[in-house]
Amino acid sequence: MRENTDTASRPLTVADALALPVLAAGQPQVVTGVAHLDRPVRWVHMTELTDPASFLKGGELVLTTGMPLPEEPAGVRRYVDELADVGAAALVIELVRRYHRPPQALVDACRARGLPLVTLAADVNFLEVTQVVHALLLGNQADAMRRTQRIHEAFTALTLRGAGPEDVVRAAAEMSGRTVVLENLVHQALICEPSGSTVEEALTGWEQRSRAVPSGDRTEVCGPEGWLVAPVEYQGERWGRATMLPAPARTGPSDFGPEDVTVLERTAMALTIARLIHATPWERTAHRNALRDLAEQRHRSPEDAHARFAALGMPTEGDGFLAVLVDTRAEDDGAEPESRLSQELRTAGITALVGALAPGRFGILLALRASQPWRPAVERLSRTALAVDPGAVVSVGSEVAELSDAARSFREAGRVAEAALPGRPLPDGRSFHELSDIGLRPLLYALREDVRVQEYAERQLGRLVDHDTRHGTDLLTTLRHYLDAAGNKTTAARRGNLSRETVYQRLRTIERLLDCDLESGEQRTELHVALAALDVLRMR
Structure with missing residues (x-):
């Protein structure tokens, strides 16, 4: 949902404005404030006044021919100070009419206040610049309103279908293109949906890092890493907070825009509703998911697993x-x-x-x-x-x-x-x-649904079981006594309350039915395993 490569998805900056063909035709040169070209441009203001700041509200790209600039350095400094104090985005001066190079006093004053100073070597139609930039700004505002509306609609749909906290955090990460984390009051990261980073990068040292970020009553950027945080609470009872991490390559307040704030505020609201309608505590859900991922080896790396469990x-x-x-x-x-x-x-x-x-x-x-x-x-x-x-x-x-x-x-x-x-x-x-x-029986019990075990038991003993069923005999029990006695016929007879002659006769019948040699240790082992398998297969 987030458009990272389109200027429509972020505020128009001074650098963006200078790259527009209508201004690029003037051969712009940045004299001071190169580091501040990412300042957002809220409006364009043409002026030939000596005190233009009284008509500004901040964020303006100020265009001038240089005609109103005072002659004395003190007046120039005052002019620049007023622009900087009101928060002008940049000062653009045309070097065609009054000046052919920027006055040194102007350069020094802009450099001292960190105000971007841009010179135009060729004539530019300021009115056309105003029309183009304002059209772009208004278009961006309309796009931003549409995107904000889509954000609200997406979270409303999540809430109406009873989405759980994992669904909410995942949606927030997808909408913002940021890593989003839900933590509880003791700074344990319960849910982490990474975006543009790994779980390891997002959660390593989480508790210590999180405790350095103060908890406020509203959505704001704070802490040494510039996290965007929003409290999750209901009727004065706080349960935790939702955190949006800056992009790995950048930190600071300028890394987040109004849409990010909207996403996180709606995330906190949806998490509150999810907490109210789902009885399962967040911690229990977090522990379940972490254990399932660990048992099923769904972590991307051992380092991710370490970071996730440490954060819990x-x-x-x-x-x-x-x-x-x-x-x-x-x-x-x-x-x-x-x-x-x-x-x-x-x-x-x-x-x-x-x-x-x-x-x-x-x-x-x-x-x-x-x-x-x-x-x-x-x-x-x-x-x-x-x-x-x-x-x-x-x-x-x-x-x-x-x-x-x-x-x-x-x-x-x-x-x-x-x-x-x-x-x-x-x-x-x-x-x-x-x-x-x-042991043997527990192993066979674990494998009781394996067709190969069933086939083996039937192949070894099926004919004997069928004979007992048809003729009402109990040769299987005699075989069990014989195998349990390790081939000792006397012991088998005693256990079955039979005479030795009867046992001999039954064993010969068993050998004939199963086509086996009961004097063979290997064949006795095979039958013993088959008998154990038959026993576990008959368990209910």
């Missing part, structure tokens, strides 16, 4: 990180389990982020410290989850040293969760699942 108040340097997943049967948005888990971690003094990764699944990223072992912390977390939902499953990945490796810890925790056998007891004193719990 999460340590990114330390003794390591650990991913924990909590799967519950929560049918709503999971607000209660999420709040309870977060509160438990805060009470225990454990630094972590908690967020819903999917319906019924919560992700927790723990920042580990050498002085605080993670097992007691996860056990405490697990017991809290079980108190909320007795059927909850808590799974843990492995410790990782770098934040960028946390995605691996989340993947491992996910595999542990998939392999958690229902009803399988855990070791005494532990209520959560970890990687060491994944």
Whole structure:
């Protein structure tokens, strides 16, 4: 939406005016104030008065033939001082009638006040200059009004469709072409939509930088970096502020225009409405999004991830990180389990982020410290989850040293969760699942929906199951006892309350049906795996 290359999208400057053909024909030369040619031109004023400042309001491009200039240097200085004091954009003097070179007193006075002084070596029709520039200015004003109207319409549409804070901040960044950040009252960057920069560039050292920017009651440019900030509040209660960052190559008040102010003011208003209609706190949404992006490796770079988590108040340097997943049967948005888990971690003094990764699944990223072992912390977390939902499953990945490796810890925790056998007891004193719990049966349970596992179990044991079904026999149980006894027929007979002769007979029948040799250790292993797969496939 922002037109960065068209002068219609920004104020007309002195440099723009001098480049117009009507003025370029006069062979303009900038004598002083080259650094101030980016001053906006609000109007053009032709004058032959000795005191033109009384007719000016600021921002005018003053055109003169030089005829009214005083002779004495003091009068020239007074003339220039009055123009500078009122805020004239520049003084353009024609060197055709009275002067053929600018008076030194005029040059010195303009240089002292930082007023751009431009000379014209050729005759220029000042009236034509006025007509051209004023037409351009009026056209720009009309364009600006249309763009402002589009801004209002866009934010109104966002509000009417119930847009959340992420949608609002994203729209603001797209409209302005700037990086826009929403922060809370403790200077944590909750949402960052970068434009023309990376998350790392925008958020590195965020809290310290943000605290250097005073919070006012209106939209204004302030702070050492020249941020444009707007409070987000409702009926006197402030929730945070929306911040628009200057373009990376430039800083300062002149970097922002009226449209930027309009965008940020409407952003703050839309964020207020979003806060009122969406019950989920901003912090919770920010934590959810950050964890999802981390677990799914959606960050553009490790540096972006570090900057984003640091801006949320999460340590990114330390003794390591650990991913924990909590799967519950929560049918709503999971607000209660999420709040309870977060509160438990805060009470225990454990630094972590908690967020819903999917319906019924919560992700927790723990920042580990050498002085605080993670097992007691996860056990405490697990017991809290079980108190909320007795059927909850808590799974843990492995410790990782770098934040960028946390995605691996989340993947491992996910595999542990998939392999958690229902009803399988855990070791005494532990209520959560970890990687060491994944044995043969948990592994097959995790793979139970894989067609290859199903085909394998059916190929190995299907004929035996069919025989039992048709003839009412229980050869599968005999095979189970035999395999569990590691091929010891006596033990198998005792476990099945059968005579050894009956076991021998049944085993021969099994060998015939399955076309196998039960004396082969390899084939017994294959059948044992198939039997374990069949067991997990029959679980409900």
